[in-house]
Amino acid sequence: MSPYDPSAFPPFAVTVDLVVLTVRRHALCALVVRRGEQPFQGRWALPGGFVRGDEDLAAAAARELAEETGLCAHDPDSPASTPGAHLEQLATYGDPRRDPRMRVVSVAHLVLAPDLPAPRAGGDANSARWATVEDLLSQEGGFGREGEQSTPLAFDHARILGDGVERARSKIEYSSLATAFCPPEFTVGELRRVYEAVWGVALDPRNFHRKVTGTPGFLVPSGGTTTRQGGRPAQLFRAGGATVLNPPMLRPEV
Amino acid sequence: MSPYDPSAFPPFAVTVDLVVLTVRRHALCALVVRRGEQPFQGRWALPGGFVRGDEDLAAAAARELAEETGLCAHDPDSPASTPGAHLEQLATYGDPRRDPRMRVVSVAHLVLAPDLPAPRAGGDANSARWATVEDLLSQEGGFGREGEQSTPLAFDHARILGDGVERARSKIEYSSLATAFCPPEFTVGELRRVYEAVWGVALDPRNFHRKVTGTPGFLVPSGGTTTRQGGRPAQLFRAGGATVLNPPMLRPEV
DNA sequence: GCAATAGTGTCTATTAGACAGTATCGC
DNA sequence: GCGATACTGTCTAATAGACACTATTGC
Structure with a gap:
């Protein structure tokens, strides 16, 4: 044929x-x-x-x-x-x-x-x-x-x-796609809970905060704050322009 | 319908x-x-x-x-x-x-x-x-x-x-797939030339050697040596059992 | 000797991970 | 105050990258 x-x-x-x-x-x-x-x-x-x-x-x-x-x-x-x-x-x-x-x-x-x-x-x-x-x-x-x-x-x-x-x-390791699980404005803690749920692990909140806020283009502050998670008011962010994360987020070993 | x-x-x-x-x-x-x-x-x-x-x-x-x-x-x-x-x-x-x-x-x-x-x-x-x-x-x-x-x-x-x-x-960053471009037995230099051709960059031979031989499961020595590339005889390797490389090979920035 | 490739050692700047400590809310 | 979460700072072990040096071949 x-x-x-x-x-x-x-x-x-x-x-x-x-x-x-x-x-x-x-x-x-x-x-x-x-x-x-x-x-x-x-x-x-x-x-x-x-x-x-x-x-x-x-x-x-x-x-x-x-x-x-x-x-x-x-x-x-x-x-x-x-x-x-x-x-x-x-x-x-x-x-x-x-x-x-x-x-x-x-x-x-x-x-x-x-x-x-x-x-x-x-x-x-x-x-x-x-x-x-x-x-x-x-x-x-x-x-x-x-x-x-x-x-x-x-x-x-x-x-x-x-x-x-x-x-x-x-994909959430080396891209900013974890923000797709979040509402348009979200806190670092909410983003961390996304990683924890998808990977099924617990992450150190302090190192996570330092890592994501230090990755260029990942997050941009929107100006506002929220207390919807309780505790001290948290800064609100939007997804930044970056699609690829360099350096990537590291998924903890098994 | x-x-x-x-x-x-x-x-x-x-x-x-x-x-x-x-x-x-x-x-x-x-x-x-x-x-x-x-x-x-x-x-x-x-x-x-x-x-x-x-x-x-x-x-x-x-x-x-x-x-x-x-x-x-x-x-x-x-x-x-x-x-x-x-x-x-x-x-x-x-x-x-x-x-x-x-x-x-x-x-x-x-x-x-x-x-x-x-x-x-x-x-x-x-x-x-x-x-x-x-x-x-x-x-x-x-x-x-x-x-x-x-x-x-x-x-x-x-x-x-x-x-x-x-x-x-x-994929050759975080998996051992670069070995698929090599014959069954190959040298570290031949593997490096695969990375250089696929990525279109030049890599430091010394750091590359240290990296690939230090990544567990990537390469296993086959025992033999070859001089087919000229110079000092090089050890021959086969692909190891690992499919995922941890830590990954890092592709140089543009 | 000389050119070429293989392989080892060393230094440094960066960073992941662990964790102390402070800040600011609701109650 | 107390509990919760947010954030900043510090220390250490590991590592990527740069590069000096030695080893072993063909010619």
């Missing part, structure tokens, strides 16, 4: 799946939706859907994100987009048997978002929720915050979620 | 494209093939082809690699594969207009290989060659080593190649 014979290619469906991460109550959480149909009916899955015929992959991911959360994604590769959550391509999953019905290639995307109000999913408020990554990835399922048992995720979504979490854990 | 109605998805073609990098004569080079048909007939392009209906994405990439180079890819994610070149998924490109004939989503893969004999491409030795990354990515095309002008790469392959080069440049 000719390498580009348009009439001779096998038919594929192409979807986007979203790993939407946020930090809630000092825990790294992901957005999951309940499947209403077979296969895996009733199980939790990552949000996602088909790429339309005239739609770019990043556009499809941003559309699905808006449909599920109302978030406006900020794709660093596309020039003009309203500020909001960070969106980037994660990886593509194409095992021939990953969907029992047909050949589906899924282009997974990673979204990092600040703590949000309750998710919505097409008007059915009960069909989407935040769950801790720990619960979703524990082998037997574990228990959600309402005491509801989390069965394993549908399809290969546990692997996709694991890859997304690993990407987030490593 | 139901989010998973099997009869209602738009038809996509899915291909794999390969960014095959090697170091030749102190320069980072990529494998390109000449297109025999429209569009972009006669232009250079990255090797690649359709994913078969029952084939995983990584398997398709390994098959294309073997067809183009005879290399056996070593995918770190798959358990048993003959040692050879390193292969990993790079990114997926799905702009609706990236191929003028139809909707093609391409899952690009990155291959890092030691210096190889001349490439082959389906028996037609003239239709595949190594070109320096510098020539391929220079805006106007530049000149290849035979003095032949390199026109810009077909499709969006210049962008894919640029992304692959950037991935390679950053």
Whole structure:
């Protein structure tokens, strides 16, 4: 067969799946939706859907994100987009048997978002929720915050979620992306709690403060202060222009 | 439309494209093939082809690699594969207009290989060659080593190649992947020349030697020595078991 | 000897990590 | 006052980078 014979290619469906991460109550959480149909009916899955015929992959991911959360994604590769959550391509999953019905290639995307109000999913408020990554990835399922048992995720979504979490854990080391988990204005302590939740470690508040305020372009003071965390008023910052951190934040050893 | 109605998805073609990098004569080079048909007939392009209906994405990439180079890819994610070149998924490109004939989503893969004999491409030795990354990515095309002008790469392959080069440049900082550019046994000086070619910088041989031999698990002595680089005989090493380098190699500032 | 590469030692400026101590809020 | 968090300063061990020096080959 000719390498580009348009009439001779096998038919594929192409979807986007979203790993939407946020930090809630000092825990790294992901957005999951309940499947209403077979296969895996009733199980939790990552949000996602088909790429339309005239739609770019990043556009499809941003559309699905808006449909599920109302978030406006900020794709660093596309020039003009309203500020909001960070969106980037994660990886593509194409095992021939990953969907029992047909050949589906899924282009997974990673979204990092600040703590949000309750998710919505097409008007059915009960069909989407935040769950801790720990619960979703524990082998037997574990228990959600309402005491509801989390069965394993549908399809290969546990692997996709694991890859997304690993990407987030490593990217906040050498980029300023941890600020994507924070509201527009935030304190050094709030940023530290993001690192602690994503990495699952405790960091020295004093050395952390010295490190982030000493990294050029990471944070810019916004002028105000807040006492929303209690204690002495803390200076408020915005994300600076730097995207790459040099020197990087160092993740403590195991 | 139901989010998973099997009869209602738009038809996509899915291909794999390969960014095959090697170091030749102190320069980072990529494998390109000449297109025999429209569009972009006669232009250079990255090797690649359709994913078969029952084939995983990584398997398709390994098959294309073997067809183009005879290399056996070593995918770190798959358990048993003959040692050879390193292969990993790079990114997926799905702009609706990236191929003028139809909707093609391409899952690009990155291959890092030691210096190889001349490439082959389906028996037609003239239709595949190594070109320096510098020539391929220079805006106007530049000149290849035979003095032949390199026109810009077909499709969006210049962008894919640029992304692959950037991935390679950053991955050799914090992983042991630079050894994938070396033969099974190599000297510290040969490894240093890999870093210098990929990063395009000059490194201090003495500090480099101290750094790589002091990083646990990076290199293991094989016992032999060689004088193939001239000068005092150099100890031969193999790649050690470590995949992540801690501390990382530091790329000098611009 | 001379050129080339390999390998070791030494000094210095920088920094990560540990931790003392002070500042400023709510209660 | 007390508890909490924010911030600044200090010490030490480790290290990146610069560079002097020696070792061992081919010619």
